[in-house]
Amino acid sequence: xxxxxxxxxxxxxxxxxxxxxWVLRDQLKLxxxxxxxxxAACGACTVLVxxxxxxxxxxxxxxxxxxxxxxxxxxxxxxQPHALQQAWIAEQVPxxxxxxxxxxxxxxxxLERNPKPSDADIDxxxxxxxxxxxxxxxxxxxxxxxxxxxxxxxxxxxxxxxA
Amino acid sequence: MKRRTWILSALxxxxxxxxxxxxxxxxxxxxxxxxxxxxxxxxxxxxxxxIAQDGSVVLAMARSEMxxxxxxxxxxxxxxxLDVPLARVRLEQAGSDAIYGNxxxxxxxxxxxxxxxxxxxxxxxxxxxxxxxSKLARELGINATGGSSSVADGWxxxxxxxxxxxxxxxxxxxxxxxxxxxxxxxTAGRVQHASGPSAHYGELAxxxxxxxxxxVVPKDxxxxxxxxxxxxxxxxxxxxxxxxxFGLDVRLPDMLFAAVRMSPMLGGSVGSIDSKAALAxxxxxxxVALDAAHGSSAGFAVVGQTTWHARQGAQAxxxxxxxxxxxxxxxxxxxxxxxxxxxxxxGFTFFDQGDIEAAEKSAAKVLEASYTAPYLAHATMEPxxxxxxxxxxxxxxxxxxxxxxxxxxAAAKAAGVDPDQVTVHVTLLGGGFGRRLEVDFVAQxxxxxxxxxxxxxxxxxxxxxDMGHDFxxxxxxxxxxxxxxxxxxxxxxxxxxxxxxxxxxxxxxxVPLLAGPVDMPDKTTSEGLFDLPYGFAHQQMAHVATNMGxxxxxxxxxxxxxxxxxxxxxxxxxxAATQKDxxxxxxxxxxxxxxxxxxxxxxxxxxxxxxxxxxxxxRGIALHESFGSIVAEVAEVSxxxxxxxxxRVVCAIDCGTVVNPGIVAQQMEGAVVMGLTAAxxxxxxxxxxxxxxxxxxxxxxxxxAHAPVVETHVITSERTPGGVGEPGLPPxxxxxxxxxxxxxxxxHRSLPLVA
Numbered sequence: 001x002x003x004x005x006x007x008x009x010x011x012x013x014x015x016x017x018x019x020x021x022w023v024l025r026d027q028l029k030l031x032x033x034x035x036x037x038x039x040a041a042c043g044a045c046t047v048l049v050x051x052x053x054x055x056x057x058x059x060x061x062x063x064x065x066x067x068x069x070x071x072x073x074x075x076x077x078x079x080q081p082h083a084l085q086q087a088w089i090a091e092q093v094p095x096x097x098x099x100x101x102x103x104x105x106x107x108x109x110x111l112e113r114n115p116k117p118s119d120a121d122i123d124x125x126x127x128x129x130x131x132x133x134x135x136x137x138x139x140x141x142x143x144x145x146x147x148x149x150x151x152x153x154x155x156x157x158x159x160x161x162x163a
Numbered sequence: 164m165k166r167r168t169w170i171l172s173a174l175x176x177x178x179x180x181x182x183x184x185x186x187x188x189x190x191x192x193x194x195x196x197x198x199x200x201x202x203x204x205x206x207x208x209x210x211x212x213x214i215a216q217d218g219s220v221v222l223a224m225a226r227s228e229m230x231x232x233x234x235x236x237x238x239x240x241x242x243x244x245l246d247v248p249l250a251r252v253r254l255e256q257a258g259s260d261a262i263y264g265n266x267x268x269x270x271x272x273x274x275x276x277x278x279x280x281x282x283x284x285x286x287x288x289x290x291x292x293x294x295x296x297s298k299l300a301r302e303l304g305i306n307a308t309g310g311s312s313s314v315a316d317g318w319x320x321x322x323x324x325x326x327x328x329x330x331x332x333x334x335x336x337x338x339x340x341x342x343x344x345x346x347x348x349x350t351a352g353r354v355q356h357a358s359g360p361s362a363h364y365g366e367l368a369x370x371x372x373x374x375x376x377x378x379v380v381p382k383d384x385x386x387x388x389x390x391x392x393x394x395x396x397x398x399x400x401x402x403x404x405x406x407x408x409f410g411l412d413v414r415l416p417d418m419l420f421a422a423v424r425m426s427p428m429l430g431g432s433v434g435s436i437d438s439k440a441a442l443a444x445x446x447x448x449x450x451v452a453l454d455a456a457h458g459s460s461a462g463f464a465v466v467g468q469t470t471w472h473a474r475q476g477a478q479a480x481x482x483x484x485x486x487x488x489x490x491x492x493x494x495x496x497x498x499x500x501x502x503x504x505x506x507x508x509x510g511f512t513f514f515d516q517g518d519i520e521a522a523e524k525s526a527a528k529v530l531e532a533s534y535t536a537p538y539l540a541h542a543t544m545e546p547x548x549x550x551x552x553x554x555x556x557x558x559x560x561x562x563x564x565x566x567x568x569x570x571x572x573a574a575a576k577a578a579g580v581d582p583d584q585v586t587v588h589v590t591l592l593g594g595g596f597g598r599r600l601e602v603d604f605v606a607q608x609x610x611x612x613x614x615x616x617x618x619x620x621x622x623x624x625x626x627x628x629d630m631g632h633d634f635x636x637x638x639x640x641x642x643x644x645x646x647x648x649x650x651x652x653x654x655x656x657x658x659x660x661x662x663x664x665x666x667x668x669x670x671x672x673x674v675p676l677l678a679g680p681v682d683m684p685d686k687t688t689s690e691g692l693f694d695l696p697y698g699f700a701h702q703q704m705a706h707v708a709t710n711m712g713x714x715x716x717x718x719x720x721x722x723x724x725x726x727x728x729x730x731x732x733x734x735x736x737x738x739a740a741t742q743k744d745x746x747x748x749x750x751x752x753x754x755x756x757x758x759x760x761x762x763x764x765x766x767x768x769x770x771x772x773x774x775x776x777x778x779x780x781x782r783g784i785a786l787h788e789s790f791g792s793i794v795a796e797v798a799e800v801s802x803x804x805x806x807x808x809x810x811r812v813v814c815a816i817d818c819g820t821v822v823n824p825g826i827v828a829q830q831m832e833g834a835v836v837m838g839l840t841a842a843x844x845x846x847x848x849x850x851x852x853x854x855x856x857x858x859x860x861x862x863x864x865x866x867x868a869h870a871p872v873v874e875t876h877v878i879t880s881e882r883t884p885g886g887v888g889e890p891g892l893p894p895x896x897x898x899x900x901x902x903x904x905x906x907x908x909x910x911h912r913s914l915p916l917v918a
Contacts, residue, residue, distance in 0.1 A: 015445065018471050026420060026469035031412035032405020034593070035470070036544050037626045041859040044544060072405035085403040092395060092825055095833055096230030097402030098409055098544040098593030123868035129859055131544050131594050132230045133836025135870035137829075 006074035043128030053109035095132035211324035218363030225263035229595035244325030261304025267316035311886025393825030410563030425462030428852030430487035446472030491852035513693035517701030522655035526646030536725035545593020549608035597717030634716025655701035691726025727893030766815035770797035783902025790886030834891030
């Protein structure tokens with residue numbers, strides 16, 4: 001199967017009915033994207049497909065041929081964090097951190113289509129579950145990043161794909 | 164058995180040990196350098212601190228990071244004493260030496276009333292109890308993260324270890340430079356003397372290792388630069404760029420993946436399994452039977468190329484399950500049984516003051532209420548998992564665990580090897596909340612790894628297995644009775660509660676060393692009921708400990724999580740029944756509990772208690788002590804289409820000396836959200852032995868759109884640190900319920916609030 005992940009063409013030995021989540025995590029070792037529920041209820045597995053937030057635990061990889069898949073590994077790096085990642089740290093958002101990749105990717109999709117979201121926009125877009133209760137800091141961080149976002153987000157190439 | 168009798172008999176039983184300990188030299192927790200892992204170029208100065216060649220500090224980290232910020236908070240203690248920037252402290256997982264055992268967590272199991280220790284001196288029985296338990300904890304060396312105890316436990320040993328390391332480094336510099344140690348200063352890890360010479364710690368460490376100074380005293384609090392500041396957490400960059408390593412993120416060469424299916428009936432067993440269809444699937448390699456162990460239900464694991472292949476295989480196995488031998492579990496039957504046991508049994512009396520019988524006989528008015536709380540699942544975001552490799556008689560595990568010492572023992576037992584043959588790697592935990600104080604998933608992973616010919620295997624649970632095979636917060640019920648005299652004053656409070664005792668079951672599963680032939684009274688059953696701060700003249704609190712057969716475990720704030728709902732809702736009922744404002748009523752009962760009163764007043768003033776609110780909103784208040792900290796919360800609530808909506812929660816906390824107020828605020832916010840989720844919707848039902856909830860679709864979670872704004876206000880204190888991870892949780896359910904009463908006049912006496 002030929003996929004485009006974080007700007008890189010990747011070839012995998014993936015069955016047609018395998019969700020993208022397991023291609024990322026178990027075949028490509030891109031473990032930043034998390035398993036939480038398997039039924040698209042929690043959002044821990046959120047990635048971007050052509051800029052849209054998608055729950056990868058129920059999205060078959062075989063349906064994504066030719067599409068641009070982006071994972072948390074491409075959002076930014078420790079050296080050059082994305083505006084959202086900077087805002088996340090400034091607001092001290094994560095606790096256990098497990099759901100945060102999905103939160104960040106959902107937020108990235110939101111800002112790509114709506115650079116200055118209102119509280120109501122954030123409420124509607126951010127349906128990810130966080131057991132640590134980081135929600136209000138997530139809200140604050142999105143507003144903070146929205147203030148700092150000048151240009152459309154660009155995927156950074158070749159982040160972390162090891163397959 | 165009354166409480167006093169029990170303590171005396173417990174002391175008697177440990178008498179021989181006490182005598183034995185009495186003649187032993189005092190054991191500090193400084194530890195020997197050999198306790199730390201030797202690494203090329205690093206010099207260990209004691210059991211906690213190594214100095215790297217570049218002058219950075221390596222701290223032996225004995226506590227698990229599950230979101231509570233403990234890796235940052237404990238590193239702050241060390242950075243403070245060594246005068247290095249926080250970023251210069253690196254963490255290395257602590258080994259298995261007994262110095263890393265958590266003494267404070269076990270101290271928290273003592274059933275003493277917190278008000279007894281409020282003054283300057285503790286009563287003799289408290290001192291003796293704490294002495295015995297401390298000794299026991301030091302000998303056992305149980306390395307565990309729980310009971311909101313990490314900072315309290317590390318407070319003395321870590322500051323002492325760092326201060327001692329600093330003193331030996333300065334001593335080395337003084338000897339080298341031939342100047343008095345008292346003239347040497349340290350700034351940001353740079354050691355210097357006014358006459359010119361300077362060095363970093365890495366240059367001094369080899370010489371410093373030659374001596375360990377005695378009688379070192381940690382810094383005076385007036386000299387603190389880092390403790391008490393909202394230093395940014397050190398684990399966040401990895402948590403925002405996807406590189407943080409949770410248990411499920413372990414990736415090893417040639418690693419296989421395993422999926423688990425356990426008997427859907429709790430406590431059931433495997434009748435027969437037909438693996439043919441599963442093994443015929445591509446990428447599926449083998450099926451491994453799993454016995455019930457460490458509290459789990461029996462089942463099997465399927466090994467495959469990826470988690471997905473393994474899970475496909477697990478679903479394809481045709482399994483016939485056998486029901487639990489003692490009969491199918493059922494929550495409705497358990498609820499009825501709790502009530503009948505409350506009718507019949509008198510229970511164990513945890514607190515008895517005044518003359519409750521006389522007070523009830525002479526009462527002008529009697530108020531009674533019956534409360535209940537359901538079973539709950541932990542539902543950590545990262546489901547249970549463990550990675551294991553068994554090769555050449557050695558076992559290596561990578562586990563998101565709150566209790567590495569028990570994980571080691573469980574792995575050794577599963578593999579039939581000596582614990583010395585087990586290497587434990589503690590990963591980050593995607594939530595813990597007490598679920599990861601269990602070791603069922605560790606034993607399973609090792610059993611599977613024994614069947615994979617030396618290849619490492621990552622065993623993980625689906626969300627459905629995780630929710631269906633938890634160690635649940637037990638169902639509890641309580642009957643509360645108060646009397647009012649002719650002047651309208653509440654004179655007495657009697658509480659009798661019933662529900663499973665967690666501690667003895669947990670010891671059997673996870674720490675068999677502590678498990679006894681009979682159940683000792685378990686403080687967690689009655690905490691939050693027997694230990695109230697209110698000055699009623701006559702009080703009696705008893706608990707009927709049950710053992711219903713449902714696996715029960717520690718759930719964030721444990722007994723407090725339901726008992727605060729019982730007690731603080733009933734206090735609100737008493738205020739209403741005596742026509743008093745809920746805040747004023749509590750104030751009038753806290754004259755002998757000034758610390759509680761200060762917390763209550765802070766929350767009330769920050770929430771503008773008594774000021775006008777928009778139409779359709781009301782406030783509720785609750786006050787509760789747990790894990791050495793006192794929290795008051797004021798919730799602002801409305802009803803939207805009949806459903807409670809919590810808009811704002813104002814918290815005040817006295818957690819003693821604050822190490823990092825930023826982390827305190829995070830924990831209060833998190834506890835409020837978790838407690839609110841449970842209060843509104845949380846319940847686990849069991850029918851025919853099968854847990855009815857299976858995923859977030861039918862065990863719903865609060866989401867961002869409905870998360871309240873949480874404000875945290877911290878009391879300034881010089882007491883030793885109390886807990887922070889759990890104390891924010893207990894007050895939220897009663898605060899919200901009390902607000903709903905203020906709003907609608909309807910009193911909720913059972914959880915969840917939205918039935």
